[in-house]
Amino acid sequence: MSIQIWTWILVGITFTLYIGIAIWSRAGSTKEFYVAGGGVSPLANGLATAADWMSAASFISMAGLISFNGYDGSVYLMGWTGGYVLLALLLAPYLRKFGKFTVPDFIGDRYYSNVARSVAVFCALLVSFTYVAGQMRGVGLVFSRFLEVDINTGVVIGMIIVLFYAVLGGMKGITYTQVAQYCVLIFAFMVPAIFISIQMTGNPIPQLGFGGSDENGIYLLDKLDRLHKELGFAEYTSGSKSTLDVFLITAALMFGTAGLPHVIVRFFTVKKVADARKSAGYALLLIAILYTAAPAIAVFSRTNLIETVSNQEYKKMPEWFGNWEKTGLIQFDDKNKDGLIQYVADAKKNELIVDKDIMVLANPEIAGLPNWVIALVAAGALAAALSTAAGLLLVISAAVSHDLIKKMINPNITEKGELLAARLAAVVAVCVAGYFGIHPPDFVAATVALAFGLAAASFFPAIILGIFSKRMNSEGAISGMIIGILLMLFYMMKFKFDWFGGGTKEDWWFGISPEGFGTIAMCTNFLVSIVISKITRAPPEEVQEIVENIRIPSGAGEATHQ
Amino acid sequence: MVSENKKKYWNKNLKYLAILLSIWFLVSFVFGILLVDELNLIRIGGFKLGFWFAQQGAIYVFVMLIFVYIKLMNKLDKEFGFNEDER
Numbered sequence: 001m002s003i004q005i006w007t008w009i010l011v012g013i014t015f016t017l018y019i020g021i022a023i024w025s026r027a028g029s030t031k032e033f034y035v036a037g038g039g040v041s042p043l044a045n046g047l048a049t050a051a052d053w054m055s056a057a058s059f060i061s062m063a064g065l066i067s068f069n070g071y072d073g074s075v076y077l078m079g080w081t082g083g084y085v086l087l088a089l090l091l092a093p094y095l096r097k098f099g100k101f102t103v104p105d106f107i108g109d110r111y112y113s114n115v116a117r118s119v120a121v122f123c124a125l126l127v128s129f130t131y132v133a134g135q136m137r138g139v140g141l142v143f144s145r146f147l148e149v150d151i152n153t154g155v156v157i158g159m160i161i162v163l164f165y166a167v168l169g170g171m172k173g174i175t176y177t178q179v180a181q182y183c184v185l186i187f188a189f190m191v192p193a194i195f196i197s198i199q200m201t202g203n204p205i206p207q208l209g210f211g212g213s214d215e216n217g218i219y220l221l222d223k224l225d226r227l228h229k230e231l232g233f234a235e236y237t238s239g240s241k242s243t244l245d246v247f248l249i250t251a252a253l254m255f256g257t258a259g260l261p262h263v264i265v266r267f268f269t270v271k272k273v274a275d276a277r278k279s280a281g282y283a284l285l286l287i288a289i290l291y292t293a294a295p296a297i298a299v300f301s302r303t304n305l306i307e308t309v310s311n312q313e314y315k316k317m318p319e320w321f322g323n324w325e326k327t328g329l330i331q332f333d334d335k336n337k338d339g340l341i342q343y344v345a346d347a348k349k350n351e352l353i354v355d356k357d358i359m360v361l362a363n364p365e366i367a368g369l370p371n372w373v374i375a376l377v378a379a380g381a382l383a384a385a386l387s388t389a390a391g392l393l394l395v396i397s398a399a400v401s402h403d404l405i406k407k408m409i410n411p412n413i414t415e416k417g418e419l420l421a422a423r424l425a426a427v428v429a430v431c432v433a434g435y436f437g438i439h440p441p442d443f444v445a446a447t448v449a450l451a452f453g454l455a456a457a458s459f460f461p462a463i464i465l466g467i468f469s470k471r472m473n474s475e476g477a478i479s480g481m482i483i484g485i486l487l488m489l490f491y492m493m494k495f496k497f498d499w500f501g502g503g504t505k506e507d508w509w510f511g512i513s514p515e516g517f518g519t520i521a522m523c524t525n526f527l528v529s530i531v532i533s534k535i536t537r538a539p540p541e542e543v544q545e546i547v548e549n550i551r552i553p554s555g556a557g558e559a560t561h562q
Numbered sequence: 563m564v565s566e567n568k569k570k571y572w573n574k575n576l577k578y579l580a581i582l583l584s585i586w587f588l589v590s591f592v593f594g595i596l597l598v599d600e601l602n603l604i605r606i607g608g609f610k611l612g613f614w615f616a617q618q619g620a621i622y623v624f625v626m627l628i629f630v631y632i633k634l635m636n637k638l639d640k641e642f643g644f645n646e647d648e649r
Contacts, residue, residue: 066617071598074616078590081621085586088628089579093635207618211608219608237602237613247595254590272646274636281628288621295617551572553635554644 006375007146014184014379015161018386021180022165022173030418033170034101034398040175040269046282048178049266051185051387053080053287055131056138058294059185059384064359066298067305070228071239073298075249079452081284081291082250083257088280091258092267094467096276097550101268102395103261103459104403110466111474112543114408119481121403123458124261126485128392128399129432130451131262135389136437139382145327145361146378155437158386163430166390166397167423174390175269181383186289188380192364192373193293196300199367210296220299227306232345236302248516255522256452259459262391265398273553301363308366309341309352317341320365329355389433397425450492453518457484461525469533470547476533484525491517571642578634582627590620 027033040048058080066073098106104124108117136155143154165173193206201212201220213219224236234240241249257263266283267276309317314332324330331353332341343352361381364374401422406413413421458481465472465480493499495507495514505513512520538544593601594616601612609618639645 071613071616074594074613077617078594078620081624082586082590085583085624085627089582089631210618211606211614213608221608221610221613237610243595243598247591250590250595274632274639274646277628277632277635281625281632284628285625288625292618292621548568551575552568552644553639554646 001371003146003371003374004148006372007378010372010375010379011147011382014180014383017180018161018165018177021177022169025169025172025176027168027170027172027419030101030402030415030422032172033419033422034268034394034402035265036170036172036175036269038269039271042270042275042278043282044175044179045266045270045275045279046286047182048175048269049263049279049283050286051178051182051383052174052266052391053263053283053388054182054185054290054384055388056135056381056385058290059189059381060138060141060360061357063294063297063301063363064356066295067302067359068356069239070234070236072241072246073295074239075241075246075253077291077295079250079253080257081288083254084280084284084287086254086258087263087267088277088284090467091264091463092276092280093273093553094550095264095463096267096270097273097553098546099268101265101402102398103264103463104399105407106466107459107462107477108403108407110543110546111462111477112540113474113478116462116474116478116481117403117407119478119485120459120462121399123454123481123485124395124399124403127260127451127455127458128262128395129429129436130454132389132392132396132429132433133436133440135385135392136433137440138385139389140437141357142361142378142381142385145324146375152438155434158382158389158437159430159434162386162389162393163427166393166430167426170422171265171269171394174387174394177390178387181387182286184383185380185387186286188376188383189290189360190293191376192367192369193297193300195369195373196304196363196367197296200300200303206293206296206300210299220303224299224303224306227303227310231306231310231343234345236299242511244511245513245516248512248519252456252516252518252522253452255456255460256454256518259455259463260452261399261455261459262388262395264459264463265395266391297360297363301359301366304363304366305354305359306343310343311340313339314341315339318365318368320362323365324358324362329358393426393429393433396429397422400425400429450488450496450514450518453488453492453515453521454485456518457488457521457525460522461529465526465529467547467550469530470544471533471538472529473533473536473539475536476529476531479532480525480527480529483528484521487524488518488521491521567642571638571644574638575635578631578638582631585623586627589615589623594620 031037062076095106100106104117104120107120139158140151140154143149144151165177194204197206197209198204201209203209203212221237228236270276270279333351335351341352342349344350364377401418405421406418462477462481492514495503598612602610604611
């Protein structure tokens with residue numbers, strides 16, 4: 001059977017499954033809509049968190065990024081897993097004990113201020129919208145390549161599916177769909193990885209094959225370092241970013257991970273504090289399966305790509321080469337007219353441009369794996385993109401219906417009214433996300449990475465200080481959040497969008513990239529918060545009691561929105 | 563008396579956090595980034611050690627850290643009577 005038929009079959013089966021789950025787990029109350037009723041088991045929550053977390057970026061782009069950046073790609077691996085240690089140890093148990101529905105809820109109550117709540121709502125919306133647009137784009141990419149529909153039609157199909165189960169099921173529907181989506185995506189990621197690992201190193205475990213050797217007994221990584229040197233690229237295992245920048249980017253991704261509202265909110269769905277800890281453990285374990293295999297795939301596909309194309313005749317390229325050329329994601333320009341492909345670091349002589357986003361998707365084809373495996377990867381990529389999109393949409397809709405409408409505009413709204421508002425907000429959010437998926441503004445790709453900087457610069461310090469410092473007051477937290485996020489926005493706009501006079505790499509402050517600047521903005525937030533809180537009055541007695549209370553796990557009760 | 567108990571619990575919790583987060587910092591920022599060139603001189607199988615920490619080792623340690631934390635805290639909760647049994 002052809003790849004296309006296989007893809008229709010597998011995508012059809014998985015989509016039917018998601019819709020079936022959505023119908024079975026409809027949400028009847030706001031509590032079910034926001035936190036799945038608060039009774040999710042730790043394992044189910046771990047599975048859902050893992051799917052929620054692993055987006056189109058993790059599934060499609062990350063291995064490709066590492067493949068092209070070598071050691072420098074480590075920032076994503078350490079950054080996007082190390083954040084879970086912070087989440088599990090510093091945030092999840094206490095936020096669960098606090099027992100509210102959303103992150104702005106915590107900020108608003110802990111800092112006894114609607115200004116703090118509004119700032120938090122603004123940050124949550126900013127972070128989530130930039131993130132969700134990228135997911136919709138990923139959906140469109142998969143549809144256009146594998147099902148040969150128009151990329152815009154692909155985005156619309158994705159929108160309808162997400163709309164259906166996010167609006168109908170709320171957090172409850174999303175949770176159980178995400179459990180299924182984790183299974184689909186991890187299977188789809190690992191099957192080709194195992195096949196290729198066996199093919200190239202004889203070892204069925206990609207994490208070990210990564211350090212294995214080929215049939216001539218040469219270690220794969222040594223071979224790749226040599227190939228890179230021959231073609232003029234930086235050595236694969238050394239990288240080219242400065243140590244300071246690698247350090248700061250890794251830190252920004254870690255702290256950002258721990259400050260992302262759509263991840264934090266997952267820990268509100270379990271029954272008790274011990275379950276929140278446990279599900280963070282399960283989540284990282286399940287995420288680590290993909291994250292330790294990704295760098296192996298990066299090495300396999302990089303080696304395969306170079307060996308397949310370098311100095312080979314263009315006419316003799318395999319079928320996948322032409323297929324991807326049609327999408328414009330592979331471009332060949334025979335500059336010296338010798339009919340051979342010169343793939344080298346020197347931009348003047350290089351004749352081949354390969355988009356890094358296609359490495360995972362093209363990898364099974366490059367390795368010549370059976371058609372059903374290729375189709376499986378397409379279904380997995382869709383699962384990754386849809387599950388994250390749904391989680392983000394829920395944060396957006398809860399921020400509007402719960403934090404804005406219920407908590408600030410109309411506190412007397414009925415349960416039914418709030419539920420309706422939440423559903424309407426989700427519909428609007430899907431449409432906005434779809435619009436950005438179809439008309440991607442240039443800055444989407446840039447801002448997805450920067451969303452982490454924004455989360456680190458705003459939420460992380462406010463939440464940590466709210467738990468670990470009884471003395472932290474609203475004046476400190478609000479000024480810290482505002483200065484942190486403004487500083488981050490300023491740096492990002494200056495160096496990414498050329499505002500405020502713009503600037504090139506040479507103008508970066510101390511050589512710090514905008515991606516790494518989140519760490520600096522976060523430290524500034526901490527500093528400002530602490531200084532301001534010292535010179536203003538202590539928080540009221542009852543707030544200090546709340547802090548005492550969230551530090552003790554017993555008596556968590558159920559999540560409530562009173 | 564109760565608040566004395568809570569204080570002790572909290573201090574012990576902070577001690578655990580300090581130890582676990584030091585390890586977290588060590589395997590990622592120190593081994594994987596700051597000392598990566600020095601560690602790359604050492605090899606285990608096909609890997610340079612610094613590179614291995616950055617792309618594999620740190621992640622394995624992260625997972626272990628969380629499970630150790632779960633174990634320690636469950637024990638601590640029980641010791642101080644702050645554990646919640648299934649309702």
